[in-house]
Amino acid sequence: MTTIADIGKRLGVSKSTVSKALNNAPDISENLRKTIVETAVEMGYSKLRQNRKEAKKLCILIENMDYTNDLHFGYHIIVGFRQLAEPSGYQVDVVPLDNEMQRATGFDAFMLQHHYLGAFILGMSLNDPWMNDLQASRTPAVLYDNYVPENPTTCYVGIDNSEGMNLAVKHLKSLGHRNIGYLSTSLGSYITQVRHRAFFSALKKNGLKSDPRLAGISYYVSECVRRNVPKLLDQGVTAIICCHDQMANAAMVQCREAGIKIPEDVSIVGFDDLPMCAYTEPPLTTVRQDQLLLGKCGYHALESLLDGVPVGTLLLHASLVTRQSCGTAARQKG
């Protein structure tokens, strides 16, 4: 169990400083107090909750996403959410979600049974049973990368994918690429649909040719790169944007095995900026999603809904992290 001493050690401050911060003593700077409280939450210090008389409860419902260690995509989203929620007096339960449990109980009923005031929902796909419930639910729910129209108690939180895709296309265009392809898993989730649309919008916005054949889509990542990378290259594509980093990495492996050099022969861009992107071969240029900030936005949005402010969309600015997987366009067929 984390102690005050552990927190002090991690931050290089004394136990009494940590204690002061956690007890809102006035003789400590606001910045230091915030850092200490956020670190305490991240390290699992539990006094923060026990101090409250009756904890108000929120839940993070999660599926299709790993989150148990800090290399997993969901890990820092959850940390960011808890860093704001717990110091505000909420108990946050992380609840793995599956279809069976969704079919057994309606969303509102589940929330009521467990005394959850609101939910932050990660990783739900469009055909999850609760996606239907959420059309007319009445318990505040913030959805990461999912949008429910016309329900004032739901909010969509994510990065601005249009902006991110546009940054990627602009970057490739500045390197001389005119013929850009796209690889995606099946369009069965809200976010794959959004990115797919954003890809073609970004091509148009940048005055590049936009042809449906520029997108290669398959259910499995391995199948997608095997079938579509050769096709795209045959069409004279000199750069490929991928729906996520795993796809980008698979595309790079596929190219390497076929003797196609990155970035000399083809440039590759990913999406998400997973920790592995700094270590792929070559390191991957990608659109960044800051998971800690996404978690904080999730809490801000939920706080607004709980406060009766019907926020519907909250998007973070996107940014592009440039590494070594993109180069100037050399090879031009098409």
Next chain:
Amino acid sequence: MTTIADIGKRLGVSKSTVSKALNNAPDISENLRKTIVETAVEMGYSKLRQNRKEAKKLCILIENMDYTNDLHFGYHIIVGFRQLAEPSGYQVDVVPLDNEMQRATGFDAFMLQHHYLGAFILGMSLNDPWMNDLQASRTPAVLYDNYVPENPTTCYVGIDNSEGMNLAVKHLKSLGHRNIGYLSTSLGSYITQVRHRAFFSALKKNGLKSDPRLAGISYYVSECVRRNVPKLLDQGVTAIICCHDQMANAAMVQCREAGIKIPEDVSIVGFDDLPMCAYTEPPLTTVRQDQLLLGKCGYHALESLLDGVPVGTLLLHASLVTRQSCGTAARQKG
């Protein structure tokens, strides 16, 4: 000057209750405290600020929008913003904006000179000089109904216009309308462009015919309705959505003068839900923008930016207020 007694009188609570709330006494409910603090801000009670040692300063920059009395569109946006900002220790200055002042000083320089930590900007048009500055500015700025791409220190706040337009089109479709027109002032502002695009997207989404001639656009409201209402009716349009309530009201006046009955002959929908909408002839069905909530969202977004969280878009759910200006489609030419 507002006193504690004035606030108590307005809310029907004692002076000591007001005093307790303003001094964060523990024996008062959180809801009552919030109501009292928000009312104190709205009534201009100034002790809230004076209590602080050194006030942190924010500004609301405003142009092209009236805000001095509670029938004006900007009034409650400003109240909502101040209701959250002032109790958080900020001094909020409302600064009227004009082109001359923008040409005289850059945005960042202006903010620095006046010690403003951040701005909430209302009513700016796309050709305002500072719209250029904001592409690369570094002082947190939240823009109502304006979007600056790729600058992590700016955020766009507004209602979800796509959702609002879709609610309007769906409503008209449910009344049997298949041929819907649109009236707009010139597309010289971000928001008129967004609504214009949203109109055609909503037609497509609802499976209705989408023809560029369905939109009538002119610089002046009076000219717009005079030129375009007869044209749209000649095309067999049975319902008209307007870019804002003033346009809708002008269209209704124009129809009435021409002996065209509303809603029997043509249905009219506005946008904004200005106070007058309940009193037009007939009362106007319109897409609501809740100004108080927009102001609160403006503060939430600015708070995030000041905290280093690069929120880029924060949209409120839209809602449709149905009154008497829409009826079943009777008259079908086209």
